[in-house]
Amino acid sequence: MKALQFSRDVPRYATARVTAGIRPGSGATIGPLALVDTDPPVAPTDDWVELRPRLAGICGSDLATIDGHSSRYFEPIVSFPFTPGHEVVGDLDDGTRAVLIPVLDCAVRGIEPVCASCAVGRTNHCERIAFGHLSPGLQTGYCADTGGGWSTRLVAHRSQLVGVPDDLSDEAAVMVEPTACAVHAAHLVAELGPTQLAVIGSGTLGLSLIAALRHLGAAPGGLIATAKHPIQRDLAGTLGADRVIPPSELTRAVRSASSSFLLGGNQLTGGFDVIVDCVGTDASIEQALAVVAPGGTVVLVGMPGHVSADLTTLWHRETALRGCYAYTRDDFTEAIELVGAAGLDRLVSATYPLRRYREAITHAANAGRRGAVKVAFDLRGEKERNR
């Protein structure tokens, strides 16, 4: 079968890191990603089935991996070579469509008894993601045994699959996984109970988070979103942000809305109780820390990696920096409903066949400035898949 495969190749990975700093997405050409003919993955037990991807999205974490920006933290919880792709809608052998919950938790790994986190349904916190009868892998798409969405076939544990309603298009279904992340983050934010909040970044995650927050009725006092590009600005407003601004205006906007004073140009004396960072860069985290209220929380939804930030403000203002990863099964179910209700299929801007993977990844890495949000692989026309 055809699959995009990411192998352990340190020199190529390092080269990708350098070139991608200049040309985002160039890791697809220079790095250790290749389109290969390979054997289909083998189902480890009878509880596993084959899933033939129809659409598979390109996520920010995929791009970070391909462009060499991923943290070494992941090394023990991935296994090589792996086929990326964890945002997947596909066909099962019985003809039904399903979306994949990619988290490889205890149940998927055949671990009994399950870990304490899985026992209470927090499978995103699974403590056994490098153990059991599968090779290490935090998710499908980072595990050598399961295959991934950027191929014509993968294997999935039955507990990883959720049926897709007939009225949900493939484009909507491929948005379920990122939307589940947003739903999870929205619940976390809602529990913090902010009256006003700011969402930094209006890529796929930021936009679906805005939709999820509005779905939950969070931030009744106003939601400010930052967006760099016109398409992001338009969508953020349509999906429910009360005000959409360029990133450079965030400090002034939060100051004005929170009646704060300014210290030294960028640091607010007050701010919003919650800031959600969907970007995860040095700049976005520093900006979040500058505009969060004393005692408030910065929620990191975007994958950060290595960052350099001055944490004096965090110490002095007793700010909490809180991560937010993935989702639970309940979030996933809720995401299916939200994708339909909010029309998030419109976030899928372009699809590519596997053979044009370099173009696809370059497009995804430059999505905003090229007027796109989510770029995905379209496997529906792949010959091998339909044999």
Next chain:
Amino acid sequence: MPRPGFVLDVDRSTPPILFHNGENFRLEKLPAGRSRVIYPAEPHEGLEDPDGAIRHALSHPLGDSEPLEALLFPGMKLTIAFDDISLPLPPMRRPDVRQRIIEAVLDVAAAKGVDDVHLIAALALHRRMTEAELRHAVGDRVFDAFAPLGRLYNHDAEDPDNLLELGTTPGGEVVEINRRAAESDLLVYVNINLVSMDGGHKSTATGLASYRSIKHHHNVRTMQQSKSFMDRHASELHSSNWRMGDVIRDAGVKIFQIESTLNNDTFGTSGPMSVLAKREWEWTLRDRATFLGMKAGLDRMPSAAARKIFQSWRAPYAVTSVHAGQVDAVHEATLAQVFDEQLVTVEGQTDILTMGLPYVGPYNVNSVMNPILVMCLGLGYFFNMYRNKPLVREGGVLICTHPTPWDFNPIHHPSYIDFFEQVLTETRDPAEIEQRFEKDFAEDEWYRHLYRTSYAYHGVHPFYMWYWGAHALQHLGRVIIVGGDPRAVRRLGFRPASTLDDAFELAADVVGPQPTITHFHNPPLIMADVQ
């Protein structure tokens, strides 16, 4: 005898016409046969002995007022308020006329044994004046005598302890002014009447007032009913200030008003700037060479450097009149003088009005003219420089030349940045802006803090700039800015054009082909009397 202002009909022999363009200039050829240019009068002769004229005015007051000397007595509280950095434009060479007048008043006060004297810069909601700016206005001698003792300071419209409510007008307008001024035995107000909008009861009722008082006339309704606000008797802005003046008088505040006028000598008669005051067909070869050299230099110069040069210009204005005494009588005499110097009769309205906006307006002295101030200068001040009816017909087009940079002085104009980013992205309708946003900006504690302790315009000030243009926005069919930053121009709701010809093409959509064009050759200042 200076030549009066006049209207030139453009024909084929008319040379290219000067347009101010921020810290630069443009020479533009106007279409022959359907264009005209309104030129200002030449500068009137200044008073031969301005100090003598001031002393004479103080001792020979107009209206129902005793001479200043008779109003002063030992042990009294005397407050001298004076116009702030927004006047004159550009700032004048030393000695500033305020210095001359204040020194004369202080001489009389000293002779009468008055020692409780305070001097207050009547800046309303404008930014505070710096020490250097105060020194320039009142002179070093006065500054050094009063400032160290805390007796020379800027008015603070947000200091509840130093404001006093004097009552309300029959229309319910609250009158609240500076407590020291209100509680003085005599308030002497020292005016510079550069244009006909200045002075009269507006001096005290606005210059020394609080936000809660000023908002009664600095609003959209008032500005849309002031046609124009440069014509005191057709201006609701002034009617409101006059009503407040009655309340101030009835509350027992005694005002001795001193108004002065300056001539039109903005650019001098020698040096490179003098060419700007000449009529183009009278430019000598030397003038042309000077202008072209100056323009070539400015074209290559970074805008910040050019700004620094222009902002350092001090106009050689001469004092043309000084009147003192009762407010109304003084102001009528002053208005007559201003009109005598600036009024130009113009026959009929035009389809397209063009104007070159210079580098400075009332609110960017020693600062950058940000896009909101460009709007205010063009659609507020210059558009309203008329009597009877606007120069451009209703539904006509206004074309301004100005680089309109997306640039703000964060010290002087912090709330302008938020207004530009937050308010203008939502709406440009003055009434909606006023209703939805004004209160939050006006009551923002940060802006209040910066206004009171730094050098920031009050949080509400950008709103007033927008309201200043409300009458023009209502009247005009389209506004085009030539040479401006397209993003900034669009944010203002106007159309950008790269050349004047492009602007005429854009205007044709609104006013049709072969429109009449009038160029307002200002500054030096002109007031159009449109018949």
